[in-house]
Amino acid sequence: MKCPFCAHPDTQVAETRVAEDGQHVRRRRRCPACDKRFTTYERPELALPQVVKKDGRRIDYEAAKLRASFALALRKRPVSTQQIDAAIERIEEALLQLGQREVASQRLGEMVMRELKKIDHVAYIRFASVYRSFQDIDEFKTLVDEVRQ
Structure with a gap:
């Protein structure tokens, strides 16, 4: 070296x-x-799979992008960096266990939502409202009701 x-x-x-x-x-x-x-x-x-976007483009997985998504959803929320790191680690482990060379961005988004739901419900709703692109308030209300239960 x-x-x-x-x-x-x-x-x-x-x-x-x-x-x-x-x-x-x-x-x-x-x-x-x-x-x-x-x-x-x-x-x-470790060789993490490539991410296949909605338009068919393939990009390399980037932990920094995943961290930025978490940071945006968790902005001004009482969540520690250790919790975020652990969530990202669980997602990366799940990606490796898939054993696939490619993963759809939708599947990765669902993994993020699952982790956010465990960490902080407000962050989960923030992320889901953007990720799922709700068309009307009833869809959003359904999500909020789901979290309340």
């Missing part, structure tokens, strides 16, 4: 251990050229 300080092309691993979360490998490295130390983290790269 290239040194981030002097760009020397080869560094030495001084120490390796599993990170606290158990999901990453933490490595302390030393550059033989400048003698500076730095830390790197390794994690497995």
